[in-house]
Every structure is written in C-alpha cells, then in structure tokens.
Amino acid sequence: MAITYIQNIKRLVDGELVDGTVTVEDGKIIELDGPMPENQGIIQVIDGSGNFLSPGFVDVHTHLREPGFEHKETIATGSASAARGGFTTICAMPNTKPVPDSVENMQLINGLIKDSAVIRVLPYGSLTKDISGEERTDMEALKAEGAVAFSDDGIGIQLASTMYEQMKEAARLDMIVVAHCEDNSLIYDGVMHEGKRNVELGLPGIPSICESVQIARDVLLAEAAGARYHVCHVSSKESVRAVRDAKAAGIRVTAEVCPHHLLLEEMDVPSDDANWKMNPPLRAADDKDSLHAALLDGTIDCIATDHAPHTVEEKCCGMVGAPFGIVGFETAFPLLYTAYVKTGKWTLQQLVDWMAAKPAEIFNLPYGKIEVGASADFTIINLEKEMIIDAEGFVSKGRNTPFNGRVAQGWPVLTIFEGNIAYQEAE
Numbered sequence: 221m222a223i224t225y226i227q228n229i230k231r232l233v234d235g236e237l238v239d240g241t242v243t244v245e246d247g248k249i250i251e252l253d254g255p256m257p258e259n260q261g262i263i264q265v266i267d268g269s270g271n272f273l274s275p276g277f278v279d280v281h282t283h284l285r286e287p288g289f290e291h292k293e294t295i296a297t298g299s300a301s302a303a304r305g306g307f308t309t310i311c312a313m314p315n316t317k318p319v320p321d322s323v324e325n326m327q328l329i330n331g332l333i334k335d336s337a338v339i340r341v342l343p344y345g346s347l348t349k350d351i352s353g354e355e356r357t358d359m360e361a362l363k364a365e366g367a368v369a370f371s372d373d374g375i376g377i378q379l380a381s382t383m384y385e386q387m388k389e390a391a392r393l394d395m396i397v398v399a400h401c402e403d404n405s406l407i408y409d410g411v412m413h414e415g416k417r418n419v420e421l422g423l424p425g426i427p428s429i430c431e432s433v434q435i436a437r438d439v440l441l442a443e444a445a446g447a448r449y450h451v452c453h454v455s456s457k458e459s460v461r462a463v464r465d466a467k468a469a470g471i472r473v474t475a476e477v478c479p480h481h482l483l484l485e486e487m488d489v490p491s492d493d494a495n496w497k498m499n500p501p502l503r504a505a506d507d508k509d510s511l512h513a514a515l516l517d518g519t520i521d522c523i524a525t526d527h528a529p530h531t532v533e534e535k536c537c538g539m540v541g542a543p544f545g546i547v548g549f550e551t552a553f554p555l556l557y558t559a560y561v562k563t564g565k566w567t568l569q570q571l572v573d574w575m576a577a578k579p580a581e582i583f584n585l586p587y588g589k590i591e592v593g594a595s596a597d598f599t600i601i602n603l604e605k606e607m608i609i610d611a612e613g614f615v616s617k618g619r620n621t622p623f624n625g626r627v628a629q630g631w632p633v634l635t636i637f638e639g640n641i642a643y644q645e646a647e
C-alpha cells in the first residue's frame with residue numbers, strides 16, 4: 221500500500237482558503253483533512269509549507285510537437301513544462317507528423333505518451349486525414365483508440381459540408397468537435413491583427429472576421445447536427461457575440477480563451493518581433509475587454525494555454541517568415557493570478573475553476589476537483605512567491621514568449637500526479 225500524506229496546506233473550500241490535509245492511497249484521494257494514518261506501513265509525508273494546494277490544472281489545448289517536430293518540443297519536455305506550470309492533465313493537438321488520423325498513428329502516439337509523459341496526456345484525433353480538410357477520418361475507430369475529442373487545430377475546416385458530416389458523426393459517438401476557426405479566404409497572409417498597430421509596423425493584418433464568420437457558421441452547423449462544439453482560443457468581440465447568441469439559442473457550444481488574449485492587445489506589440497506572433501493574433505483593446513466580460517458572464521467557459529513551442533531560429537527574424545505560436549504552460553497561472561486575482565478583479569476560486577474544474581467538465585473528464593475518490597492530481601502553489609519570468613529557465617524547449625522579463629507572483633512549487641511528484645521546484 222502506497223500512502224502519501226500531504227500536510228500543512230491551504231485548500232479552497234466554498235471560496236475560502238482553509239487549513240487542511242490530504243491523504244492519498246494508490247494514486248487516489250482517500251481522505252480530506254484527516255489525521256496522519258497510523259500503522260499503514262511506509263507513509264510518504266509531503267509538507268506544503270502553508271502553501272495553496274490547488275487541483276492540478278487541465279489544459280485542453282496544447283501542442284507537444286512529438287512525433288515529427290522534436291526539435292521544437294517532445295512529449296517528455298512538454299509534459300514536464302506543463303507539470304512545472306501546475307498542469308496534471310493536458311490534451312495534445314493533432315498537428316504532428318504523423319497526424320493521429322488512423323488507428324495505427326493513434327497507437328504510435330499513445331505509445332510515445334506512455335513512454336515519456338510525466339503527467340496525463342490525452343491525444344486528440346484529427347477531423348480530416350493529415351489535417352488537410354479533405355478526406356474525413358474514421359472517428360469511431362479513433363475514439364476506440366482513446367481520442368479525447370476531435371480537431372484539426374492550426375487550420376480551419378474550410379468546407380461546411382466536411383464540418384457538418386463530422387459533427388453528425390461526433391453527435392452519434394457523443395464526442396466533442398473542437399475548432400480552430402479561420403476562413404482561409406480572409407487571412408490575407410496576415411501576421412498580426414488588422415487594426416492600428418499592424419499599420420504602424422507595416423505588417424499585413426488578419427481581420428477579426430477571419431475567425432468570427434467561421435464560428436457563426438459552425439454554431440449553426442452544430443445546431444443542425446445536434447453536436448457538442450467547442451471553440452478554440454476566442455479572440456474577437458464578434459466571436460464572443462456569436463458564441464453568446466448561440467448559447468442563448470440553446471446550441472451546445474462551449475469556448476476557451478488563452479491567457480495572452482486576456483493579458484495583451486495589439487498596441488502592446490513592441491516591434492516586428494515574432495515572439496508576439498500567434499494565431500489568432502492579439503486583437504484590439506475592446507476585443508480584450510469583451511473576452512473578460514465573456515469569461516465573467518459564462519459565454520467563455522474556460523482558459524487554455526495553446527502552448528505552441530518553436531525554436532529560437534524560427535522566431536528570430538521578424539514576423540513574416542516565422543511560424544505562429546507562443547509557449548504558455550509555465551507562465552499561465554502566475555500571470556493571471558498577478559493581473560486579476562491580486563488586483564481583486566477575479567477570485568482565486570474563479571481562476572482555479574477556469575483552469576481545472578471547467579475544462580474537465582466540458583470534456584467529460586473526471587479530473588480538476590479535490591474530492592475523496594478522485595485521482596490525486598495537485599499543484600502546490602506559493603502565492604507569495606514573486607519571480608521574474610526568464611524564458612532561458614523554461615523546462616519547455618520553447619523560449620518563444622512575449623512575457624520574458626515580466627514579474628509575476630504565485631508560482632507552483634510542487635506538482636503531484638496520481639500521488640507521485642511530477643515537478644518539484646529546485647532548492
């Protein structure tokens with residue numbers, strides 16, 4: 221019997237931080253706030269030093285790059301980076317090489333995850349073969365191999381009929397369709413938001429309609445198909461309105477927002493620096509405001525990082541030639557805690573729910589909550605600890621962040637996955 225006793229921690233009970241303990245046996249929580257077990261053989265005792273014990277975070281939108289792009293990230297480095305950020309369950313997007321679009325490829329990816337992930341990694345299956353938007357995948361077969369949901373993230377599904385057919389199949393299988401919404405005819409080779417700052421910098425812009433028109437199309441398709449539909453990284457006020465209207469109409473739609481879209485806007489982009497290039501781009505101040513309002517009123521359901529590592533060489537030389545994406549695992553909680561909980565705009569409970577319970581609930585995963593019988597997935601966070609973000613010190617292979625040099629407070633010091641330590645801060 222493997223027993224772990226975590227003492228000297230604070231946990232959130234009905235929105236309040238209270239002193240507590242957690243007893244774990246064989247990877248599951250068996251008691252909350254109980255005494256140290258006696259006569260149970262060898263007990264591992266973890267002292268939380270009075271810090272906050274949060275449920276391990278759940279990230280439904282991540283890119284681990286393996287197989288195929290191991291120079292950017294691997295399942296080992298990506299999952300370790302996530303553990304450092306307090307995540308214990310992450311869903312891996314299918315834009316790898318090969319793409320998990322067949323039983324064989326799904327088995328290959330599951331094997332890699334089993335071999336090297338330090339936390340729970342749940343792979344997506346793709347909606348179309350090779351994420352080409354053309355030939356549809358056999359979703360039933362991919363579900364049987366453990367696909368957590370279906371997405372072609374990185375590219376929008378251009379043909380409505382392809383999306384409609386896969387939504388009908390997803391509804392039959394009781395699976396979720398997760399969409400990166402982007403109409404290719406409206407991208408215009410853009411690299412940042414089409415607004416004011418791109419003109420100042422002389423860079424091609426991506427208009428907000430590139431995203432919003434496809435969301436508007438998809439929610440109507442989801443209604444017709446009776447499908448569960450989840451929108452990735454909502455970035456514009458028009459997109460928020462489309463999701464809000466769809467929810468009001470009773471359509472089964474949920475949505476996520478990324479930390480960078482909450483924290484930054486187009487005018488923050490300092491120069492033609494590819495560490496500020498991501499898709500969708502940082503939009504205008506009123507877009508950012510609408511994302512905040514949407515999160516608070518429940519139009520947007522959860523926060524996801526869209527962790528997207530690239531090499532220094534790929535990001536070195538301006539936006540036009542660089543790939544889209546920034547890393548996010550190791551900075552998400554401290555940045556949001558510092559900007560919104562410390563300032564009283566959000567409660568700690570809200571932030572933790574958006575990063576743990578809510579995404580788990582949307583994806584029907586039995587994680588993200590601390591309760592007897594649940595998997596022992598936690599992160600212990602020092603809410604007082606202040607640190608300068610240093611990309612060179614990331615566990616991720618990626619250094620591509622616009623937040624390098626920022627001061628943030630509230631850092632995970634210990635992450636526990638299924639009762640075992642997955643990350644521990646160096647002394």
Ligand SMILES: [Zn+2]
Nearest residue numbers: 373374400452
């Ligand atoms: Zn995407």
